Amino acid sequence: MLMGNFLRNRKSIRDFKRESVEAEKLEEVRTDMKALEKEGQGDFAFRLFEDGERIREALAGKAGYAGVMIEAPHYIALDILKDSDSALIYGAYYMEKLITELNKKDLSTCWISLDEVDEKLKKELFGKDIKDIGYILAFGYEKPHNPFTSEEPYSVKFGIEDFVFDEKLEREVERDKLETYGLIDLFYYIRFAPSTKNLQPWRFLFRDDTTIELLLAFEDWDRHLLVDAGIIMYYFEELGRYAGINNKWQLIDGEIYQGEQYRYKSIGLFKL
Ligand SMILES: Cc1cc2nc3c(=O)[nH]c(=O)nc-3n(C[C@H](O)[C@H](O)[C@H](O)COP(=O)(O)O)c2cc1C
CATH class of the missing domain: 3.40.109.10 (NADH Oxidase)
Structure with a gap:
């Protein structure tokens, strides 16, 4: 299956047919x-x-x-x-x-x-x-939408520049760098991951040439954010496989950083 097919159409469905699954x-x-x-x-x-x-x-x-x-x-x-x-x-x-x-x-x-x-x-x-x-x-089973009368629910997603950083938090990553690593598609599709209240709290930081750090951005720490972390780790690993990266996240006991807009908690490291 192409990366585009997998996860691209993944979204939360809130209208189900009443009938049971077989x-x-x-x-x-x-x-x-x-x-x-x-x-x-x-x-x-x-x-x-x-x-x-x-x-x-x-x-x-x-x-x-x-x-x-x-x-x-x-x-x-x-x-x-x-x-x-x-x-x-x-x-x-x-x-x-x-x-x-x-x-x-x-x-x-x-x-x-x-x-x-x-x-x-x-x-x-x-x-x-x-x-x-x-x-x-x-x-x-999803209830089919009438394309003429109902609008597809659509959730707004961040741009890559909003959640992928280079060496330092809040410093945007150059597109060239993502291209060099073959990670443009991964970061494009990963945005479709579900998150609590669509807050998309995940941030990725290139630490050096071989490591990406996963952090969560927040104002008030809430353990539930860890659920969003687990979800994004799954998406990253799964999409990574299509980019030819077969590694897994290693959890780290997260430090908390103070940024300009948010505080950040470090969750894990991924070796490229
Ligand atoms: C941990 C978690 C809890 C969620 N809780 C609810 C919920 O209680 N009610 C709801 O309607 N959607 C819930 N959602 C769905 C999110 O609102 C949804 O993922 C987000 O708005 C993005 O939309 P999308 O999944 O269609 O991309 C939850 C999602 C996650 C990951």
């Missing part, structure tokens, strides 16, 4: 979930809830988009099993990897944050053995 397909999704949990080595568990109606009714007014619950036939909860930054980062990383598998089956998705949902309700809904469910994924 039982065989749901079984395949369960198999994918198990395989990815195994890769995740006990950091997280995926929990599939077939009865979407029960979830969406209970979460009405408490989660969704602008106060309206996203109605999908099914949901998958991401349960973070270990209380560590890396478990949160890799939980999100593998949720994106699961989305790739769902997309291959023609299924669409949207992350839903459960910040406003109390623990008691979460236990009632998802089971008393859950550890830490901060997010669920709505999934199902």
Whole structure:
């Protein structure tokens, strides 16, 4: 598959057909979930809830988009099993990897944050053995849009110059440099990654000729930003493979830098 096909059309879908996904397909999704949990080595568990109606009714007014619950036939909860930054980062990383598998089956998705949902309700809904469910994924078949009456929801994305820097934070990277490294396409497509409230907090900094550092930009630190970090790490590695780079991110215990506009927390290093 070309890099352009993979991830280019990836976006959050909030209008789903009511109909359930076929039982065989749901079984395949369960198999994918198990395989990815195994890769995740006990950091997280995926929990599939077939009865979407029960979830969406209970979460009405408490989660969704602008106060309206996203109605999908099914949901998958991401349960973070270990209380560590890396478990949160890799939980999100593998949720994106699961989305790739769902997309291959023609299924669409949207992350839903459960910040406003109390623990008691979460236990009632998802089971008393859950550890830490901060997010669920709505999934199902996308409702087709009438091109004449409805506008495609469109989320504004940063330009490369807004999130890729050279040697020093807030110093733009020259296009020539990205071309030399063969990374223009990667940084073009990576912008389509989903992020909490579309904040796109990720920043990439060329540290030297062989290393890229991933940082998160923020005003007030919030651990949830680590979820956005995990997602972008997945996108980077996946797009990197198409650019012929087969490496993986190494997490580092992040320093915090003060920049002109933001503070930044360092998350990981990637060897080119
Ligand atoms: C961790 C995370 C949590 C999100 N939570 C919600 C949510 O609660 N409700 C919602 O409608 N969209 C949610 N989204 C989707 C983002 O709003 C969406 O990714 C962003 O606006 C960019 O749009 P796009 O995914 O179509 O590119 C979430 C995305 C992420 C990554």
